[in-house]
Amino acid sequence: MIKRFLIPTIVAAASILSFQSCKKLLETQPTDFLSPDEFFSSKENLTATLTGVYSTLKNNALYGDNYQHLITATTDELVYATSGNVPKVPWYNATSADAQVASVWATLYTGIDRANVVLANLNTPSKIEEEEKRHIEGEARFLRAYYYFMLTQWYGDVPLRTKPTQSPQETNMPFTASKAVYDWVIDEMTAAEGLLHDQTATTFDYTERVTQTAVQAVLARVCLYAAGAPVNDSRRYTDAAKWAREVINSGLHKLNPDYTQVFKLQCKDLYDAAYKESIWEVGFQVNSGTPEQSSPGQVRVGIPTSSDVAGKNDGRLFVYPRLYRTYESFAFTTATNAVSDASPDQRRDWCVAPFKYSGGNATTAPAQNPVAYNLYYTRYPGKWRRSEENAPRIATQSPTNYPIVRYADVLLMLAEAENELNGYPTPEAINLVNEVRARAYGKLNGSRIITGIAVTDQGTGYVTPPVVTITGEGGTGATALAEISGGRVTGIRVTNPGKGYPASTTVAITGGAAARVILNGDGALGTAQTAGKEAFLKAIQDERLMELNGEFLRKQDLKRWGILQSTIKQMGTEVISGSSDLKPDGTPVVPAAKTPFAPSNVTVTHYTNPANNISDKDYRLAIPQKEMLYNNQAKQNKGY
Structure with a gap:
């Protein structure tokens, strides 16, 4: 009313x-x-x-x-x-x-x-x-x-x-x-x-105000959603493509080369004048003396802790395993022969926190405890981390801005609209998705992980494995062990792929042998992902999941694709059976335990109850009771 x-x-x-x-x-x-x-x-x-x-x-x-x-x-x-x-x-x-x-x-x-x-x-x-x-x-x-x-x-x-x-x-x-x-x-x-x-986007030095390209970007979204279910006005794909192109052709927005910086800047309430990837944001701000805007919702989602030092967070959402496992992973064995993995996609370990907090208080930082690589359930989202905010951090308020629309979304929207309009993935559409993936795989800032080391000179006379040293400006954490046979270096096993390594990274081996590093690729889509309209749409659906998770778009995306109900029901099946998403060849993304939860575990209800409850009616929320009471021409949605 x-x-x-x-x-x-x-x-x-x-x-x-x-x-x-x-x-x-x-x-x-x-x-x-x-x-x-x-x-x-x-x-x-x-x-x-x-x-x-x-x-x-x-x-x-x-x-x-x-x-x-x-x-x-x-x-x-x-x-x-x-x-x-x-x-x-x-x-x-x-x-x-x-x-x-x-x-x-x-x-x-x-x-x-x-x-x-x-x-x-x-x-x-x-x-x-x-x-x-x-x-x-x-x-x-x-x-x-x-x-x-x-x-x-x-x-x-x-x-x-x-x-x-x-x-x-x-x-x-x-x-x-x-x-x-x-x-x-x-x-x-x-x-x-x-x-x-x-x-325009150059009129202001902040992103909370509506500009021409903000309108164009949101128009692309509105038209794309109107073209999908349940409205199904397919003529709107043309309009979606038109408005997305207007944003791209303006030349005012670019991808920030570092994916994590987009969200770190939002945590600090800072403007990205160089790239303007975030086109329109909901602005929050906190003055520690006299708070200007209470924003308690900002501390609901994230890595839970009661520590004021890291920034208190309720941690009300878990990451569903499909998000974590959609990112490409690189399996390796550590120096102590423990199986682990890393992702060449720099988004994974930022969007899905690789640690949990424990301890800490008002003056002491909590400990960061690494999460095992194969723990898929009960992980937390890490896209916006209160530790990135400027101190002091207020318990129930946060200055973190939330993006309503980003340039990466515009690129993916145009790719999807073009796929629908042409009935197949055009080179332009493929390149748009690959542009987003190139940033994720470190191409824009020359920052990769080491996925292999190729021996170029085996050397001679080795009695014990030589020391392998990996050097690359900005790179950290990479380690490797040499393997010898007949006095020669026959192989080098990566025991930690590290992160942040440039193309100029080198390998030194004591005793005369030589080798070169193999860095992860650019993330370009494979032939199976671009084989046709449906395959490419699935690739875009996965890309939106990996790029835009936590930005309030997924449920409506699943609706317009007509797969909300089937997706939620499959989640309920997966949590009981221990099944998981598979690669195109049918193999698991990473080795998985068959039983993530015993059926009696209380946590399982967070996955099975939605699956048991969802039905056709859930493509709409109910019309509120007050509207039904005070508007004599109101009509309730079907199923409520």
């Missing part, structure tokens, strides 16, 4: 941030009721109200908390991990009375109503430049459309309210079909893109 609009309420809501930088609180406090004409006669009040539209993104019902660890879980990337009273949405048994279902709906409509207020009062200020007014209109129209995009994604048919709510009677409104909502969203965002033609 939308509440009646009152100016003091809007002023208070809009005062969360200042429009000028999206960083500071407005100091003015409302003291009395003002008419809309009086209030919006000031340009500053109009821009402050636009800031209130932006602030909806930070609400605890959305990116601030519930959206990240409840609404968008559980899928084959992240699973709700906390035992006890588990919220219903992650287990696919929510009803119209569920609090999270209601809060997302209400918060999105609050943002929409705020945008409607801005747009209704564009011409009220007496002193405002046309360019300023055009930019405000473009941002307000885009944000309103984005909130409707989120609504129709999650709820399907929804009321399309495009004017400020003035009275309770206005809550009675028919529902607009999801396809029509998508069409309206695309039209609104297209208009906004034109209005913001001169507000």
Whole structure:
């Protein structure tokens, strides 16, 4: 239900941030009721109200908390991990009375109503430049459309309210079909893109404001989702390709050569002026003296610890093994003959934390305990690490920004759209995916692991194995053992592939023998992955899982591909049988234990309950109970 609009309420809501930088609180406090004409006669009040539209993104019902660890879980990337009273949405048994279902709906409509207020009062200020007014209109129209995009994604048919709510009677409104909502969203965002033609990624030194390429990137996403299930408007693949190309052709955005830096910068609330890979972010910030924005949701997802030094984290999500095992791995045997593995894909051990915390307190850092290479369950996501934040770290707040759309996503969206439009993977589409993979495999920053050492001169006279020394600027950790026979070096076994090694890495062997290192490749897709439309789509699905995990996209991706239900059910089967994802040749990605959990283990329910509960109805959330009560034209989604 939308509440009646009152100016003091809007002023208070809009005062969360200042429009000028999206960083500071407005100091003015409302003291009395003002008419809309009086209030919006000031340009500053109009821009402050636009800031209130932006602030909806930070609400605890959305990116601030519930959206990240409840609404968008559980899928084959992240699973709700906390035992006890588990919220219903992650287990696919929510009803119209569920609090999270209601809060997302209400918060999105609050943002929409705020945008409607801005747009209704564009011409009220007496002193405002046309360019300023055009930019405000473009941002307000885009944000309103984005909130409707989120609504129709999650709820399907929804009321399309495009004017400020003035009275309770206005809550009675028919529902607009999801396809029509998508069409309206695309039209609104297209208009906004034109209005913001001169507000580009170089206009600001932060990413919280909407720019032209941000609109274009989100338009590509909206069109791609409209083309998929359940709307299935296939003509939108053309539009998705068009808008993705606009972003690429702008030349304003590039991949940061170091994947981890994208997220480290977000943890520190820093702007990536050099690459601008993160195109649009939800901005959070914390001032340790007087916190400007409470963002407790930022400490729900990550590596759990109660230590203030590392940064407290609830650790409410586990990584599902399929995410970890989709990354390519390199098996090796350590110097003590223990089997282990490493990944040439630099994303794996960043996105999936290779350690867990233990101990620590307010003044002492916790210990980092390595996770065994073949422990697939109960791992934690590590993409955003509170240890990367600037100290002091506040227990329930974090300055970490969350990306809504990144350049890597744009590249993958264009590849997918082109595959659908042409019916096969074109060279352009393959190159787009390979561009993302090249960064992951260290090609852009010359940083690899050592996957082998080839002997080029066996030498003579060896009685005992010689010492092998690996040297490469920036590389760390690599070790190897020589094997001898008949006085010669017949082989060199890598016992630790290390990380960060450049192409110039060398190997020295005592006693005269010589060898050269073999570094991991560029990650280019193989012929099996590009053999046809379906094979290439599967490669893109896997790539999106590895690149974009934890960025709130996976559940909706699985929906539009029409595989959400089958994926979740397969997860339930895997946890009981101990089966796992396989390579194209049918062999396990890495050796796996057959029984990851005994069926009686309480943790197993986090995987089996979603599988047992999910059904066709879960492609939509329920329409909230309050909407059904206060809107006499509301209609409930099928199955609820």
